[in-house]
Amino acid sequence: MKTRRHAKILELIQERDIDTQEELLRCLRGAGYDVTQATVSRDIKELRLIKTLSSEGRYHYSTGQENAPGVSTKFLTLFADSVLSIEAAGHLL
Amino acid sequence: MKTRRHAKILELIQERDIDTQEELLRCLRGAGYDVTQATVSRDIKELRLIKTLSSEGRYHYSTGQENAPGVSTKFLTLFADSVLSIEAAGHLL
DNA sequence: TTTGAATAAGAATTCAAA
DNA sequence: TTTGAATTCTTATTCAAA
DSSP states (O other): OHHHHHHHHHHHHHHSOOOSHHHHHHHHHHTTOOOOHHHHHHHHHHTTOEEEEOTTSOEEEEOSSOOOTTHHHHHHHHHHHHHHHHHHHGGGO | OHHHHHHHHHHHHHHSOOOSHHHHHHHHHHTTOOOOHHHHHHHHHHTTOEEEEOTTSOEEEEOSSOOOTTHHHHHHHHHHHHHHHHHHTGGGO
């Protein structure tokens, strides 16, 4: 469960600008992850996300290393979906 | 004045682990910079410092790019001292 | 182990002022 | 422009619980 959520978080912060944990929380909930800010804070720590300053002078979350956009995002999405499938099919394995 | 303080901040966060702005504030005051947390917050933003997770799992401030240690720190110190000298000699120029 | 509720701790911003 | 005081906002942690 946590793994899937982590993948989703990485996906989210690459898709759009997430300024606060509250904002991330709303997005997660929109995606069906019903957690609280405390969990988001822990997730951010575990994922080693950082709050950086955008070119417009606003803070937002990002992974430290800039990864080639597109490819990694797609991989993450794929990964998240895979885990979802495995979990969904889990009882058949 | 701000420039000197900025240089000092960069020096400080490379010398030791600074976990919070309050801690940085104390160090700055120890170095003779009598400012408040509001100013430190702004300085951090202007310097684009980020809060990263150390290997021990603790948060601390750092510049984003890891720069070769030693050289840059010395340069910064030198720079800070230079500015100090210029300011001290300012009325003679 | 992972989580939430509540709280504490930390950081950003506002508003005034010099 | 830069700053501080006060405030608000944001985030980390504690403590209990499942």
